[in-house]
Amino acid sequence: MKARSRQVVFGLISLTLVGVTTVWVAQSREEILPFAIETRKKVVETDKDRPSEVFPLIALSPLERQKQLETIAERGHQLDQNRARYLLATTALEAKKPDSALSALKGLETDYSLLEGQILLKRAKAYEMKGKTAQAREIWYNLTQEQSNPAIVGEAVYHLGRYNSQEWETLVKQFPAHPRTHEVIRERLKENPDQPDLMKILIDQTPEAEGMGEWRDRLVNNYRSQLSPEDWEAIAVGYWETWEYRKAGNAYGNAPKTPENVYRYGRGLQVSGETRRAKTIYLELLNSFPDAEITGLGLRRLAGMVSRNDALFYLDRAIDEFPKEAPEALISKAKLLEAARSPQAAQQARDSLLENYSQSDAAAAYRWERVEKYAQQGELDEAIEWAQTITQENNNSSLAAKAGFWAGKWLQQQGDTAAAEKQFRQTFSQHPQSYYAWRSAVHLGLPVGDFESIRNQSPRVVKPAARPLLPSGSDQLKELYQLGEDNWVWKLWQTETANQTALSVEEQFTEGVIKLTQGRYLKGISQISSLQFRDQPEDYSRWQSLREKPMYWHSLFPFPYNESILNWSEKRELNPLLTISLIRQESRFEKDISSVAGARGLMQIMPATGKWVAGKINLSDYSLSDPEDNIQLGTWYLDYTHSRYNNNSMLAVASYNAGPGNVAKWVDRYSLKDADEFVEKIPFPETKGYVEAVFGNYWNYLRLYNPQIQRLMDETTAK
Template structure:
């Protein structure tokens, strides 16, 4: 299935597209045929009356991901074709490329009359025309921007024009603030005005609401709170309850819990806000105040979902005997929290010497609330204890119900895999095979799906063979259709106009504190388009934290779509990774997997310990490696230098352990000394048991994450593995 390493690593978007990327000249018919075979089958969103003849026209969208120089000839051919949506797209994209390369006059020719043919993009065509005039040194740039503002006053494209016009006439900036408060250009205007006069509460509040995740927001909020306190002394107030909620949200998201608690206490009195006010105090170590706040929550919102959790938290802050009535109230009235409350009650009863009552409470948790997360966690803890004692039959009995009762719990794939491993030890080969197939079917994205695939005999690379593999990788070549936003936004994004699309999205995206699933997914995709991979992956991965049934159903629907997984596992820095992986004789997907875990592809990120860049190279390690390979000057924030050093060290750790990638990856995280010590302590041990028994929790999680990443890149982008996984799970990933 997966070929052993050859001289040339096969890591590209199919052989045909390799030729295209390399700059080979293809005729329009050849290009159409090629893209028809490779492109993701996503229909364009924009279908206007001008779409006549587009069925036979080659698609522009697959070209949107290519560099300008490599798509120029193909776009020119499409732009010269008969009238169609594709012709209009080609003209717009070519004009944008020309503007980026400072060729304003050429761009103007392509933009001439395009609004009438391409009405959905009319405001942005006008914006491009103004930019082209400016590059050409034509005074019509200002008139064009003024006309844009008059003709499209409600379009966020007008905010871009207002920003430029306002540099000479402040009234235009006033209009931007009034009409487009969340647009990034308006945020720039606000920051500029605050730099001259920081004591402007309304402008500070705009930053709180629309730039809450940007650096420096804490200082803005602190100043706003200070100004409000000063106003109160004068008998007035600057902030409304909803303003305090925005302030509280930002503090909470940035884990400044004490300040968040104070702000939530002044926000609108909802159960959620009351709970966070109390929880913030608890997390800040202010126990007496937290007890009072939880009591207030319980009194004001006796039936709210948050109250069940509040009662459990309150039980944590009082003496054992005082806690029991709170826990009993949870058990009686809040079934979603009852399992946790029963386990907490059992622990208190044990402390009080009531062993039988404690046992009864645990049994009730395991039967009546078998589907609770706490029941799964308790079962898994006991299963592990039994396995360590060598009683694999008992371990199997404790773990097996997790796969049935708790299918959505994070422990389910792990339990399912070990049910299979323990069944193997008990000589139950058919049961083991069924367990591994169950993990692959239900949890194809998990690390344990990879381990299951290995034990089922799939040719996907094991710990001792994964380095030598050279997987074929086929990537989708079109931008996906965004799940939220206007048709203009979706069109801009599919054309690869990431900056313009993000600007527009910021103007459209108003529901920032409680976004819908589709909005949060769109925000994640937008961030990925900008190259903010840490933010983008975080936005998308935290969709799983949704709690309401409707949101969970929507989230599960997104998980069935290829775009969800491709967004979670992107391929930036492909050429650099491929080049250095080839030179070091490393599986490029393993390198990509490690980089995703180390840095989320953020080239300038720094850890608390001082590690830098894509592969999180420590300064001392980087200097040592540089001396080994004869480099005198390097910059670990430079992606090429970082991957050059990091892959050398990964090659080194592989050589230290006879090309065992499990030990090499663990060593990359914990250091060769620690791994050698663990090997001496454990001796000859099953690799899966070795992973479970790694004494550093960080390294244990790191190993699972890196190989889980490797597996996901393999199952998402390798056609053969993708088909096998699809056969077991029924979910189509590569198409």
């Protein structure tokens, strides 16, 4: 064996990797190191499919998981060793122990190349913490030269800018989507708000962020002449997504003339009561974009604002030219003809709906009207027939579960127990997430709790052991999500999707999940829930695939504040799943949210009620925005409403929404003999919907977080 120039000759080298000893003869250090690095990479790639011991530890506190991570860092498989070292370094930095962090990070960027950038940034932070700013700045500078990931480079530029503010000019110009850029801009606007170009970046990149409404107003009122059509579109989108429709409509009037923008211009004016202007804009939409899909919806909107004859003209055009809008247009046409005392023509429109658009939501809604009419008249055979048609023709409709359940109820009342049980099982298995799946389970005699027994149950709550793999995003982002590095996940996501004008189904879901990790539960849940309104066949199919995964449902029904919820529910002798179900409905877990009426916090407590309850429990110092205080007060009040109604949870929940006085009147007016019929008779639509939503939530939390019910569902569905 011959040594090469300026190289050291090595002898027999042996490495043990994953229990396999590889022996070879190497000629030089330059040959050994690349081989070893490449071999480590192959080992890590192999480890990707192995179950991780690290991921299930993410839900634990740093102190609780410390020992286990240290053990894994020594003895786990290669990839898990890397993950453990990374988290140990993170914990050390949080504890202001830079030497421990540097020890854990030593050589890790080579072993764990997927997170190379984050590892080097942590090393720089450790050096800075030790006062070695020169080493830290060198790392940041090298990252700007060697990394291509904009999230990493932007982070490095931000830190360099803390020592030389000129670097922040680069950050703002080159990385407008980076969250660090937004931090810098906000600080600069605090010092000098007269900077419209900076405002534009925030409004374009962070339309939903707190305080953006004020900045939008400021741009519109003070810098109108400096706004481009694209600026107006960004402003309009922000107003639209925060439900300021009058402002949105006016802003869309200055945006680029696309079908979507013109429609929203008209719709914003219509919702705001500016009918005359709205008509003009809808006509502009019709004339400028006669073939655009959204023009069909514009025709239906226009029909609701004009004379009957004109309305029929526009509806007929929608029916003839826009199949997507035809079902709703036919229903509207039938109502107009009925009002014009043309029942035969009205029925022809309905018959056309059932014949040509039998599987539409409009057809389902019409069928349900027939169901209710026959049921009120006591003609149960006809009601059952129409209800069962919904389950057959409109099984994807939101009315299908309700129709199936009530068909079962009426069959039960007629004494046909076998057919009723079959109907309940069908509803339970085909619509397992619905309120009516729970009601069906109750009528099947399954141990899922009923209105009278839920309060006293204490179901075992088991959260998922580890975060599942996200369906979208880079490999780096997915790895960081499973490691619980949520701030980094958000930074990566912002930069990875910066130039996208629309998100795929998987991307929209992923963004919703990431918002949950940021504590933005209202936006996250709403974004995931709104996937159901995607109407393209391919999107619908992909949404259905997502719904098959537990991650989808756990994201729709998250379990934040679990320690406080479990603790105070136990002290009040309340079912914790009922407590969290009410919180989800009241606030979507937004601790600072306030209602129009002034109710505040997680359990939406009115200040006067909070003061009254605080006096009852001797709580002198509290805040309705503090989750612990709010849950303490809210669970006391929920216990109180239960005590008013002999622990009937349906009446207690209705009372929480409508007040004890109203519920007392309903109890006197309606019989409690049949709870399902009582719920249907609640005269306040808001309270009726509230009761169904809270107990629908309860059912989903029960089936998602209680292993016993999960097994029961599998067994029942299998039958």
